[in-house]
Amino acid sequence: MAVAPGTAQKPRILTLSDLIFGLALSIGAISLIGQKPATTGEFFTSLGLYAMSFLILIGIWQLYSAITSILPTETPALTSLNIVLLFLVSIEPYIFSQLGGIGSLPNAVSEVYSLDIGFMFLILAVFNHALAGEERDLHPRISVKNYSRIRDACLVNATIFIASAAPFLEDLTMFSFVIGGVTSNFTLRTFMWGVGLVFAYVSHFFLSKDKLRVNSG
Numbered sequence: 084m085a086v087a088p089g090t091a092q093k094p095r096i097l098t099l100s101d102l103i104f105g106l107a108l109s110i111g112a113i114s115l116i117g118q119k120p121a122t123t124g125e126f127f128t129s130l131g132l133y134a135m136s137f138l139i140l141i142g143i144w145q146l147y148s149a150i151t152s153i154l155p156t157e158t159p160a161l162t163s164l165n166i167v168l169l170f171l172v173s174i175e176p177y178i179f180s181q182l183g184g185i186g187s188l189p190n191a192v193s194e195v196y197s198l199d200i201g202f203m204f205l206i207l208a209v210f211n212h213a214l215a216g217e218e219r220d221l222h223p224r225i226s227v228k229n230y231s232r233i234r235d236a237c238l239v240n241a242t243i244f245i246a247s248a249a250p251f252l253e254d255l256t257m258f259s260f261v262i263g264g265v266t267s268n269f270t271l272r273t274f275m276w277g278v279g280l281v282f283a284y285v286s287h288f289f290l291s292k293d294k295l296r297v298n299s300g
Contacts, residue, residue, distance in 0.1 A: 103169045104144045110176035136179045142283045150210045168206045171199050194248040201244030208237035236286040240279050247275035
């Protein structure tokens with residue numbers, strides 16, 4: 084049933100999503116508090132990993148919030164994808180807590196982490212594709228072309244993270260560094276995570292500027 088603009092109540096699944104994203108971020112911080120680094124190197128390694136996890140989740144939450152504020156979430160297919168996305172978000176803190184230091188990432192765990200983040204971006208791409216293909220006016224003065232660009236950016240990120248799950252990538256060390264007397268290896272998989280994170284924020288910055296130009300045009 085159609086609801087007049089400005090009178091729609093927030094769907095319950097969106098309220099649940101805010102709670103799950105908030106809990107995922109909180110649990111990640113709690114797991115960091117529970118760690119007892121023995122060296123300066125372990126301290127900065129754990130802090131760096133948490134910062135990466137935090138920035139990825141915040142970036143996904145920003146995209147998700149912007150999409151679902153106008154996405155017709157009442158459709159069965161989109162509701163199911165919402166549930167899958169929230170499941171992936173909810174298990175992220177547990178997977179993150181198992182990662183350990185950069186130099187000792189359990190291969191299977193880091194593969195699952197790559198797939199977890201990759202499929203989050205893939206679902207966001209599907210959401211944006213649904214918006215780009217909508218024939219009705221979802222929101223005044225916002226071009227659907229912008230959602231096509233966001234979809235493409237999400238697909239690139241999904242590809243980067245899913246590809247980084249390839250088993251051999253953890254064995255390819257790009258360089259080693261020493262912090263506090265502890266030697267850590269910067270693997271190709273870790274590098275791809277960094278590329279995905281930087282690409283997500285750079286693309287978000289430029290696409291946000293495009294949206295502002297459309298809104299002010």
